[in-house]
Amino acid sequence: MKVFLFFLLKKIIILFVVLLITLFLTIFLLGSTMDKIMMDQVRLQAINSFSGAALENPMLQQLKTNEERQKLIDQQIKIQSQSLGLDEPWYSPKKIFNSIYKIITLNLGNSRFFSTYYGSNSVNDLILEKLPNTILLFTTSSIAIVLIGLFFGTYLASREGSIPEKFISGLAATSRGVPDWWFSMIMIVIFSFFLHVFPSRATPLSSPNEPGYILDLLYHMTLPFITLVIIGFSPFVYYVKYIVLRILDEDFIKTLKIMGIPKRNILYIHALKNAGPQLSTIVSLGITASLTGSVLVEQIFDWPGMGNLFYNAITQNDSPLIIGLSYISVLIYLLTRLILDICFTFFDPRIKSGET
Amino acid sequence: MTLKLIRLIRENKGGFIGALLLFFLMIMTIYALFFVSTQSRLQWNDPMYWSDNPKTAAPEWFNIILKPFGNQLPEHKIFYQKDATVNSINDTDFKLENNTFSYQFDFNEFPPAFDIPYEITLGEIPPILEVYVKRPDDLEFRIYSNSLESLSSFQNNGDNAVDNNNNNSTTPTLINSNTVLGRVFSSSYDVRNSLAEYGGVFKFPISGLSAEKIIYSKTDSNTPLKGKYEFIFSVYSFDSDTVLKNLQLVIQGKVYGLLGTDELRRDVFFGILIGTPVALFIGITVALSSSFIGLFYGLYSGYTGKKAGTFMLTVIDIFISLPTFIIFIIISIHFGRNLMFLIGLFILFGWPGVALLNRTFSIQIKNYPYIEASKLMGESDFKIVLRHIVPQLLPFTLANFALSVPIAILGESALSFLGFGDPSFPTWGQMLQEAHASSAETLGYWWWIVSPGLMISVTSIAFILIGRSLENLVKIGKRR
Numbered sequence: 091m092k093v094f095l096f097f098l099l100k101k102i103i104i105l106f107v108v109l110l111i112t113l114f115l116t117i118f119l120l121g122s123t124m125d126k127i128m129m130d131q132v133r134l135q136a137i138n139s140f141s142g143a144a145l146e147n148p149m150l151q152q153l154k155t156n157e158e159r160q161k162l163i164d165q166q167i168k169i170q171s172q173s174l175g176l177d178e179p180w181y182s183p184k185k186i187f188n189s190i191y192k193i194i195t196l197n198l199g200n201s202r203f204f205s206t207y208y209g210s211n212s213v214n215d216l217i218l219e220k221l222p223n224t225i226l227l228f229t230t231s232s233i234a235i236v237l238i239g240l241f242f243g244t245y246l247a248s249r250e251g252s253i254p255e256k257f258i259s260g261l262a263a264t265s266r267g268v269p270d271w272w273f274s275m276i277m278i279v280i281f282s283f284f285l286h287v288f289p290s291r292a293t294p295l296s297s298p299n300e301p302g303y304i305l306d307l308l309y310h311m312t313l314p315f316i317t318l319v320i321i322g323f324s325p326f327v328y329y330v331k332y333i334v335l336r337i338l339d340e341d342f343i344k345t346l347k348i349m350g351i352p353k354r355n356i357l358y359i360h361a362l363k364n365a366g367p368q369l370s371t372i373v374s375l376g377i378t379a380s381l382t383g384s385v386l387v388e389q390i391f392d393w394p395g396m397g398n399l400f401y402n403a404i405t406q407n408d409s410p411l412i413i414g415l416s417y418i419s420v421l422i423y424l425l426t427r428l429i430l431d432i433c434f435t436f437f438d439p440r441i442k443s444g445e446t
Numbered sequence: 447m448t449l450k451l452i453r454l455i456r457e458n459k460g461g462f463i464g465a466l467l468l469f470f471l472m473i474m475t476i477y478a479l480f481f482v483s484t485q486s487r488l489q490w491n492d493p494m495y496w497s498d499n500p501k502t503a504a505p506e507w508f509n510i511i512l513k514p515f516g517n518q519l520p521e522h523k524i525f526y527q528k529d530a531t532v533n534s535i536n537d538t539d540f541k542l543e544n545n546t547f548s549y550q551f552d553f554n555e556f557p558p559a560f561d562i563p564y565e566i567t568l569g570e571i572p573p574i575l576e577v578y579v580k581r582p583d584d585l586e587f588r589i590y591s592n593s594l595e596s597l598s599s600f601q602n603n604g605d606n607a608v609d610n611n612n613n614n615s616t617t618p619t620l621i622n623s624n625t626v627l628g629r630v631f632s633s634s635y636d637v638r639n640s641l642a643e644y645g646g647v648f649k650f651p652i653s654g655l656s657a658e659k660i661i662y663s664k665t666d667s668n669t670p671l672k673g674k675y676e677f678i679f680s681v682y683s684f685d686s687d688t689v690l691k692n693l694q695l696v697i698q699g700k701v702y703g704l705l706g707t708d709e710l711r712r713d714v715f716f717g718i719l720i721g722t723p724v725a726l727f728i729g730i731t732v733a734l735s736s737s738f739i740g741l742f743y744g745l746y747s748g749y750t751g752k753k754a755g756t757f758m759l760t761v762i763d764i765f766i767s768l769p770t771f772i773i774f775i776i777i778s779i780h781f782g783r784n785l786m787f788l789i790g791l792f793i794l795f796g797w798p799g800v801a802l803l804n805r806t807f808s809i810q811i812k813n814y815p816y817i818e819a820s821k822l823m824g825e826s827d828f829k830i831v832l833r834h835i836v837p838q839l840l841p842f843t844l845a846n847f848a849l850s851v852p853i854a855i856l857g858e859s860a861l862s863f864l865g866f867g868d869p870s871f872p873t874w875g876q877m878l879q880e881a882h883a884s885s886a887e888t889l890g891y892w893w894w895i896v897s898p899g900l901m902i903s904v905t906s907i908a909f910i911l912i913g914r915s916l917e918n919l920v921k922i923g924k925r926r
Contacts, residue, residue: 104760108767115773119780263460263914267906269856271863272878272899275887283890290888385771386863390882404775404864412779416772423769 243330569687582673740800
């Protein structure tokens with residue numbers, strides 16, 4: 091148990107280091123632009139509040155010369171920026187610590203150009219609005235891929251060397267080489283330009299509070315869903331087949347055969363059950379990857395998810411949004427990895443006994 | 447020998463297909479490197495160079511597919527000055543020169559547009575230019591008329607003329623001391639303006655239509671009128687110095703070349719061709735460096751073990767846990783748009799996976815009895831590693847090498863698609879990015895999307911197939 095705890099601690103430390111590295115990198119690369127944006131905001135605010143105050147306070151209107159006005163505004167900006175810590179460069183330790191603290195506590199600030207349907211432009215709200223869509227599309231397609239893979243992979247394992255088995259092996263190699271985002275473009279050309287079956291843009295036309303919204307969303311989801319399943323299923327089938335084949339080689343299966351248990355039962359109950367730990371690894375890895383979606387596929391289908399938001403943030407250079415999105419994606423990625431690692435250490439007897 | 451080779455091929459069909467694909471890519475690379483000059487490669491981003499090509503034209507062989515459906519797309523045609531029939535009329539104080547091009551039009555669709563580039567050497571008195579179209583139904587439209595300015599006024603506002611060339615005007619520009627270069631094109635303001643006068647001829651409103659849809663249209667309905675069209679370019683010159691040169695009539699087709707053209711009139715096949723060496727260079731450089739670093743890093747950390755080895759393993763762990771794609775994007779936002787930088791980035795994140803594999807193998811090999819024996823014989827660690835461990839790892843490294851090539855190629859194309867590609871080296875990913883930016887997939891420009899993506903896929907699949915069969919060979923070799 092002690093070894094297990096030590097192992098767990100090590101994993102947590104590594105993942106925390108990874109998180110810190112990513113955060114440092116983001117702040118290091120985007121920090122200076124962030125500061126510039128904040129400074130602009132402060133300046134604008136100071137000028138606005140000054141002209142607002144000048145309307146009410148006749149004393150201020152007596153400052154006729156521009157220089158006097160400018161001096162007052164400058165003073166205001168200086169006080170403001172000092173209170174926000176903008177007078178220090180972004181690389182000062184205090185500042186970096188502050189930014190990291192802010193990001194870790196999910197205080198992600200406001201987006202420069204984007205807002206949610208209800209008009210809020212806080213990064214948190216934006217992500218909360220888009221995350222369900224990404225999960226809806228990518229997680230359902232991952233689950234479909236897993237189901238197809240479990241069924242066909244096990245089936246093909248019993249028919250090694252047959253034509254369908256060879257076909258799937260070839261298809262798996264091909265699917266790995268084909269960029270999924272290019273395949274999405276091809277699917278749009280075929281199904282929406284030539285056949286007019288599905289819309290080319292996957293963002294639903296109706297607004298979120300209309301009654302038919304869910305149906306509309308599902309209709310727009312169909313083409314991306316089919317695309318993701320077609321491009322993703324064959325490597326998974328191939329992998330399941332590979333694992334089940336190795337288990338079919340073992341002695342206990344031969345014993346079951348001699349005992350006269352039907353072939354189908356051996357395959358789908360005994361072999362699949364024993365392949366469980368290995369299969370759960372790859373299944374959970376696939377589903378983890380699906381949580382953050384794919385920037386390119388979402389952008390091509392114009393699916394209103396996290397990936398598409400990320401793409402737009404990059405093209406518009408919206409640094410607060412980029413930082414927020416990267417942090418959330420990294421966080422989801424690392425947390426699921428940690429949970430997976432904990433599960434594996436429970437399953438894997440070698441780690442508990444201390445041989446690594 | 448040949449029998450053995452045939453057996454090898456039969457047992458590794460995938461590898462054989464991969465090798466064939468690689469051979470095809472090598473031929474394209476060699477052609478692109480030795481038969482395409484650097485000069486024309488740089489022309490890729492120069493829109494002027496491609497101005498005689500049609501815009502977003504499908505490949506020429508597409509007409510063969512369309513034939514059973516009874517549909518044909520207009521072909522791209524360029525008429526040169528020597529193709530024109532010239533008749534001149536000499537009057538007392540001027541000379542009229544008519545250059546007539548005849549164009550047989552028999553397609554079911556309107557051709558997209560036409561261009562008439564010309565050069566004129568100016569004399570003392572500037573000439574007057576006019577363009578007429580004579581249709582099969584004997585109607586004649588004057589679509590353009592311009593009395594050129596004198597040479598001195600061209601010389602005076604030479605700087606402004608350059609600006610004019612970019613927008614919708616047909617004003618000629620001075621290209622040397624006494625020659626001007628002009629271009630009459632169907633989408634220009636002048637042509638549309640002159641056509642507006644013929645609104646009475648047609649039985650439907652023509653105000654919103656583009657020029658070619660008016661010129662080639664039947665008068666009673668807006669459908670194409672087949673037959674022989676004559677384009678007449680007339681020059682009224684008032685002195686003997688005025689000479690017309692390099693006159694052309696470019697009928698913009700809807701099919702062109704082997705793989706069609708893109709929005710900027712560039713030949714897609716040319717882009718595919720010059721993208722091949724870049725893709726292979728990226729893939730091979732990254733794979734070579736990362737498998738080399740991975741081999742020695744893994745070897746060292748596996749063989750030494752102890753604290754240094756554990757620390758090196760932790761470094762690998764950290765690298766593997768990093769969310770690569772997001773980090774690529776963040777780094778590229780700051781530094782991107784440089785090919786060498788991208789390659790460095792791929793190497794930086796490519797080696798840890800290879801290192802982990804090599805580490806596991808070298809720990810296994812380290813515990814074999816013959817290694818211990820040679821240790822007892824007093825061989826140095828360096829010699830043991832070089833003589834006994836590296837040769838055993840090399841086949842795996844070769845397979846790893848082949849399998850890391852597609853990762854780099856796919857990664858580069860994905861980053862290029864996000865707009866972080868190096869503009870001085872056109873790649874397939876960048877072509878796809880441009881296609882997506884002009885929403886080629888919704889407008890149905892399939893030739894612009896299919897070919898670059900197919901090349902990316904073919905390259906990756908070739909290396910995946912080769913890598914897989916190498917892996918199998920290694921495994922079989924070990925079993926025996």
